[in-house]
Amino acid sequence: MITPGSIPLAPLRQLLARTTRAAQEQCELCGGALVAQHRHLVDAAARRLVCACDACITLRQGANMDHEAGRLRPLPARYVHCPSMTISPAQWDTLDIPVDLAFVFVNSSAGRPVACYPGPAGAIESALSLAAWSSLAESNPWIGSLAPDVEALLVRRVTGEYRCFIVPIDRCYELAGRIRGAWSGIGGGDDVRLLIDRFFDEIAALSGEAS
Amino acid sequence: MSDRDPVHVAADIERAITSLNTIADPDAAERGRELAQLLMSLYGAGLARVLEILRAEGPAAATTIERLAADPLVSSLLTLHDMHPHPAAERIARALSALQQALPAGAALRLVSCVIPRAQIQVSLADHSPVAPDTLRQAIHRAVADAAPEITAIDIDGIPVRLLQILRPPSAAGVRSA
Numbered sequence: 001m002i003t004p005g006s007i008p009l010a011p012l013r014q015l016l017a018r019t020t021r022a023a024q025e026q027c028e029l030c031g032g033a034l035v036a037q038h039r040h041l042v043d044a045a046a047r048r049l050v051c052a053c054d055a056c057i058t059l060r061q062g063a064n065m066d067h068e069a070g071r072l073r074p075l076p077a078r079y080v081h082c083p084s085m086t087i088s089p090a091q092w093d094t095l096d097i098p099v100d101l102a103f104v105f106v107n108s109s110a111g112r113p114v115a116c117y118p119g120p121a122g123a124i125e126s127a128l129s130l131a132a133w134s135s136l137a138e139s140n141p142w143i144g145s146l147a148p149d150v151e152a153l154l155v156r157r158v159t160g161e162y163r164c165f166i167v168p169i170d171r172c173y174e175l176a177g178r179i180r181g182a183w184s185g186i187g188g189g190d191d192v193r194l195l196i197d198r199f200f201d202e203i204a205a206l207s208g209e210a211s
Numbered sequence: 212m213s214d215r216d217p218v219h220v221a222a223d224i225e226r227a228i229t230s231l232n233t234i235a236d237p238d239a240a241e242r243g244r245e246l247a248q249l250l251m252s253l254y255g256a257g258l259a260r261v262l263e264i265l266r267a268e269g270p271a272a273a274t275t276i277e278r279l280a281a282d283p284l285v286s287s288l289l290t291l292h293d294m295h296p297h298p299a300a301e302r303i304a305r306a307l308s309a310l311q312q313a314l315p316a317g318a319a320l321r322l323v324s325c326v327i328p329r330a331q332i333q334v335s336l337a338d339h340s341p342v343a344p345d346t347l348r349q350a351i352h353r354a355v356a357d358a359a360p361e362i363t364a365i366d367i368d369g370i371p372v373r374l375l376q377i378l379r380p381p382s383a384a385g386v387r388s389a
Contacts, residue, residue, distance in 0.1 A: 006283055006287070006306070006309065006357060006358075007217045007218060007221050007283055007284055007286075007287035007288075007357075008218070008221050008222075008225075008287075008353070008357050009221055009224075009287050009288070009290075009291045009357070010353075010356050010357055010360065011224060011225040011228045011229075012224060012228075012251065012291055013291065013360055014228070015228070015244060015247050015248050015251060016248070016251060016255075016291065016292070047329075047364075048328075116364075119348075119349065119352045120349075120352050120353055120356050121352040121353065121355050121356030121360075121362060121363070121365060122328070122356075122362065122363035122364055122365065123363070123364055123365075124348065124352065124364075124365050124366075124367060125364060125365070125366050126366075126367075176363075177363070180356075180363070182232075184225050184228075184229055185225075186349070189229065190229075191229060191232055
């Protein structure tokens with residue numbers, strides 16, 4: 001029995017998105033025009049990225065950020081290649097992570113870490129308990145340096161190896177969006193694997209990781 | 212085309228898009244994409260006009276619009292072009308209800324909240340349910356993606372979150388990867 005809305009037309013959305021994207025690019029703060037490769041601020045409470053022009057971002061990087069209670073935060077610039085996570089292959093397997101990829105960030109307004117798994121409809125989120133996070137940080141001390149809301153730990157398993165980076169969080173949502181647009185079939189398909197490969201190559205280059 | 216199952220056509224479209232994306236010559240691939248985008252733009256505009264004309268008829272057309280919204284093919288096209296008359300929450304609820312029918316008895320899927328672009332779904336499974344968590348998660352993902360593409364973040368509660376298992380101290384048996 002076919003039920004309403006069940007013809008899977010999701011692959012066509014990537015074509016639609018290309019035509020409509022050009023029309024939507026406006027700074028959300030001042031309404032000014034934005035170029036395709038524009039920057040963002042992080043709205044920590046709403047947990048979303050705010051499209052912003054360079055002028056508005058510069059204004060918010062001034063000394064008075066505190067009086068907005070840090071509502072809109074600029075993204076950090078660092079990309080850090082982290083040593084491999086202390087997690088066994090059997091433990092990773094129990095996580096049922098689509099495409100062997102996840103990103104984790106600490107959400108300050110919710111007061112807890114959140115793990116996201118990119119998939120065909122975007123990123124599925126899962127809450128981590130504080131105890132769980134502290135325990136993970138004990139085995140992997142560099143995790144503690146993650147800035148809340150604006151940075152994420154990006155982890156990918158490839159043939160038993162774990163590639164981990166600390167990155168600005170907008171890159172993770174960008175990756176999740178692109179995965180969603182390219183997804184086909186059950187496991188995502190070759191397009192998705194290729195785009196993740198290329199994405200990680202770019203991240204590695206930005207982090208100065210020796211190839 | 213009119214006598215082909217739309218589900219099969221959708222599968223062929225997916226294959227054709229993948230095939231287009233693998234064309235080595237980027238210019239040729241881009242020309243293919245451009246034609247597809249222009250056609251979608253034109254037919255999408257046509258759909259929008261159909262809805263406008265119907266709506267201009269006033270309450271008399273409400274039943275007809277509902278029938279269009281409930282038709283599997285038309286509904287999917289309307290959703291694709293962001294012009295489905297039902298809000299995202301309703302579309303998701305219907306999709307979850309349909310998915311629930313396919314699950315073992317005792318399983319329940321409930322939309323807890325829907326604030327675009329985020330949806331929160333509560334899963335209740337019977338004890339010893341044979342449903343594999345990853346299969347269910349993927350199925351929910353796909354159902355929501357097809358019914359409400361404006362949703363980009365899904366919180367699913369009720370599927371055992373085995374993430375907590377990773378946080379026992381790793382065993383001594385060489386767990387560190389290179």
